[in-house]
Amino acid sequence: MGYFLLSRLLSAMVVVLGVACLVFLLIHLIPGDPVEVILGEGAQPADREALRQALGLDRPLLVQLGQFLQGLAQFNLGTSLYSQRPVVELLAERLPATAELALAALLVAIIIAFPLGILAAVRRGTIWDRVATTFALVGVSVPNFWLGPLLILVFSIGLGWFPVSGRTGWDSLVLPALTLGSAMAAILSRMVRAALLEVLGEDYIRTAKAKGLSLSRVIGRHALRNALLPVITVLGLQLGTVLGGAVITEVVFSWPGIGQLTVESIQRRDYPVVQGCVLLISLIYVVVNTLTDLIYGWADPRVRLGTRQ
Template sequence: MISYLMRLGINVAFISWVVGSLVFLLIHLVPGDPVAVMLGDWASPADEEALREQLGLNLPLTQQYLNYWLGLVQGNLGQSLFFNQPVSSLIGERFPYTLQLALSSLAIALLISFPLGLWAALKAGRWQDHMAMTVSLVGVSIPNFWLGPMLILAFSIGLAWFPVSGAEQPWAWVLPSVTLGTALAAILARMLRASLLEIFHEDYIRTAQAKGLSAWGVYGNHALRNALLPVVTILGLQLGTLLGGAVITEVVFDWPGLGQLLVESIQRRDYPVVQACILIISVAYITVNGLTEIVYAALDPRIRLAK
């Protein structure tokens, strides 16, 4: 396990360096000047040059790159060009909202997908199975940028049950969580059904049934645990995506998370914030996938023995 954690740490460091370097180069190649965005169209060339020198944007690109990584090694994510405050404080303010949205979306997805997938597998080939898979297909097919506004029209404007946007009110998380959780639930339900149907034909399932175990003992204890292995993989990938900030959903609902901060910073050409957001997203994604492998080993003893 120690060697595995060391490999995970090396992978996180290497991929973070690659992602950070690519983002640094690409964002500096994109047309647009942050100084012009900050000062407006009527600023004099002298004011622009003074601000560019103050922010260090007049330095050669290689020097800016070295300064960026030297700061990261020291735990310094840089200073926001637009907000004029440490990037770490901005990330600290926004990340809890993204984490809340990701966990609530995951909870909704699990509450929908597990009963739906198990029900479809137990009723395979019948009308219940066809209905469950049709519902999941619709869930996969509906894009977030359409479902979000429809939920706002129905439940915020029409019924006035939930706030339209923001995160200040107590139930503001419901609609964005449902928007994200619906697609994830559909994917998990289909994956769980397929995995369960494969497990149902295994010899140990027939042996458990021959011993007279209850339906829960056969399907809940034996089948479901082994069927979770491919589901855990999908779950880890999707959770990494959610933690990275579901950009479209956060923008639609004006949710103050990392996704919205990233979009705003790209528009303002706020280089340090964009680099930090994408770096945090990549590290979260890699870490969640590493933790997924640990859960995999806990579910399947063969994997523990192979390590």
């Protein structure tokens, strides 16, 4: 287990370092000048040059990259070019909102996916199975930037049940969580169905049925428990994907999280904040996937043994 843990942690560190370098280079290669955004197009050349020197943007790109990695090693992401506030402080303000939205979307996905997937597996070939398949197809196909405004038109403007945007209370969380969790629920329900169908054909399931156990006990105590391993893997991957989808959802609903901060910083060419946002999302994604690997390895010894060979 120690070798397996060490290999996963080293892989995660390499991925984070690669993401940090890639994000820095890509952001500095995109068109746009933050000095022009801050001072405006009518600023004097001397003022632009003075601000560029003050911000350190006149230095070679590799020198800036080295300073960025040096600060990253000290957990210092720099200072915002726009607000002159530490990037870590800005991220700390927005992270709770994104975490709240991601957890709510995950809860919505679990509440929808598990009953639907179990029902589709138990009632294979029936109308319930076709309903689950249709839901999965629609959920994966409909993008967040279309589903979000549709929910606003129906439930906010039409029925007046929920706020249009903002983060004012639990009711303002419902529509963003539904928008973000629907795609995850679609994928997860198909995975639950597939995993259960594979398990339901095993001998021990037939033995449990032969002993007279009820269907709910067979599913809950035997089938579902052994079908959870692939579901855990997909759940971990989808939780990381949720953070990427949260960028669009937060913009649609004006949710004050990391996603909205990322878009605002891109528009302002605020390099340090964009780097911090993307790096934070990537770090959370890597951490979630690493924890998923560790849980999978703990639950299935074959994974650990396969790593050593």
